[in-house]
Amino acid sequence: MQGSIRVPGFFGSSVASGIKSGGGRDLSLISSKVTARAAGVFTTNCFKAAPVVLDMERIKKGCAQAVVVNSGNANAATGEEGYKNAAAMSRAVSERLGIEDELVLAASTGIIGERLPIEKITRAVGPLVGGLNADGISAVAEGIMTTDRFPKIEHRRYFAGGKEITVCGIAKGAGMIEPNMATMLSFILTDADIDQSCLSGVFMEAADRSFNAITVDGCMSTNDTAIILANGVAGNRPVSETSRGFVGFRDALFDVMESLARSIVRDGEGATKLIEIVVEGAKTAGDARKIAYAIANSNLVKTAFFGEDPNWGRIISAAGSTGIAFPADSLELYIEDIPLFMHGSGISGKEAAEIMKRDEIRILVRLGMGNETARVYTSDLSHEYVNINALYRS
């Protein structure tokens, strides 16, 4: 396929196994030719889907070689049988690939509370593995979609010590959709050779800045999963926290994951705008984040953006409602570079109203209390959001 993205040593495949009633691709596989270093970030919801439980156990070893993903069924709230099915899905793949079962991770997204049709899946594993090819990653990006309007794939290439390194990520999310809630899945593939503890640390940090900094409706799925595989085939000098190659890798990873996160918000259910909320001047990073999220999750703020109204009152009120104390007079609020509120009073202007018509808008809140900052992305709240979520039948 012309223009498809390759990551050296990785292969992808996606087939229609019959889980989705519409007959679309619903079973996908990513595989590395060699065992890769691996790290993962998973939902903190008390209700964890079966594949999440499986992955959390397996990823402790810090390595993996394949990820099998089905869409159309979340295999969540399915009890003991659900766990057995997740394991069976993995085993069918490991046997066919001829690799250790423990090296296969699994992910599911779709309707919750329904039994995974494991027979359909095991029957499709033959064609799935048979279809693995170096141009298959884009097909996987499509195969993991549920109600996503477009596939999400990002990559960066850079040179380190004469070796080209690729960092590529795919993602799906975040409408709540097909069934019940917003599941976000993301798989990051890189041919970089990187120390496992370094990989794990930088991946956590990148997840905090990207997938953990977005909100469409403040809800957290039972299935949220982000996994990184680094297979080392680039042959670079291994990256560690103190190595020269660290910054290049980190920057590429941050860039890929932040771009994916923005795409997820853009594709949020009913979203018409991408809103970036930056909080500066907080005493602690936790304070900054709490205030940014209070603004990002405020239905009053989100509907004001849908209505294209630069309603500073709703924004400062959300900022002031978290229980974190700051002097009201010190807060400054900007939309792009236009001040909306300072010295305790609001400022309304024609310029701000014009900016509200854009489809990407940046809000800056300065607290004047310290030096900590946070950045969160959110979407507006539209009629379409209510339609999608009220009309869906569980």
Next chain:
Amino acid sequence: MQGSIRVPGFFGSSVASGIKSGGGRDLSLISSKVTARAAGVFTTNCFKAAPVVLDMERIKKGCAQAVVVNSGNANAATGEEGYKNAAAMSRAVSERLGIEDELVLAASTGIIGERLPIEKITRAVGPLVGGLNADGISAVAEGIMTTDRFPKIEHRRYFAGGKEITVCGIAKGAGMIEPNMATMLSFILTDADIDQSCLSGVFMEAADRSFNAITVDGCMSTNDTAIILANGVAGNRPVSETSRGFVGFRDALFDVMESLARSIVRDGEGATKLIEIVVEGAKTAGDARKIAYAIANSNLVKTAFFGEDPNWGRIISAAGSTGIAFPADSLELYIEDIPLFMHGSGISGKEAAEIMKRDEIRILVRLGMGNETARVYTSDLSHEYVNINALYRS
């Protein structure tokens, strides 16, 4: 006026002073013939409206004799001038009533960030005070409305030691309304003679069970105010925490305030349903409350109720998302008395779908972790909510 509610020793009045462009009643006054014991609960938002700042200072003394309230303008985010205007509004009333200025409390609700038209207000204070009458409390309930669809007034009468005691409350809220955010105002009047520290304690407790247990959109206003005045004219044996009359007073107060809180949710912007969320079996009351609020503020849950879909997956996922750990298998979820989820699996049935069509619905979540409980009221999320809040122009 026939059928109007009287509270011995209290008078009410409401006039059109010209703050509201439509010409409706917008300036109201409650006055007691004698100094009353007083307690208040105010917004914890960092941005506090000028009258809130004024009241928080004055109520420390534990007594008050009048409350003046304007609607149509919040006198919030108005700086130093806003505070002077709140004080001027109070002074105009105290001079005309011939009472100490410190005994007058003030409240405002309406557009934020606009200067209070204090001349209009002081000009109207003559007719306002002149109109005070024992049947005027209902007029005040109407005069404090902004986009409320109906006035909210509740009362209970009971006998204690041969004396009849009245507890009456009025409230407005909780759409975000006229301008920017949901302001909730409530004034509770009673002729009971009650010890000040007892009044303060039981009022805080009642506010926690009522106004602090409701959510329409999880937003907190700059102007939220609840005040109780107890003028003692019933001549009962003074109520204290250890007196025989305590339980009767507390029950009447809880009843009045919970009824007002339910009315506020019922009148929430775009609300079509009142949803009661009960969490039982938590380790701490804080845990129970946090989980109840996570469900109550989930847009996925709220849209499911609007769509009349008994979507248990959204409810358990919201319950599991707070960071409070509990074993997923121990959670039980009921709608009214119909189980929706237990032993780790969902139960769907025709009965649950029928119950979702009701306009008052009770959800019960049992965690099986301890003995603490919480109760929260919320509304559904409808197209009308988006309309009201997106189309309003600040």
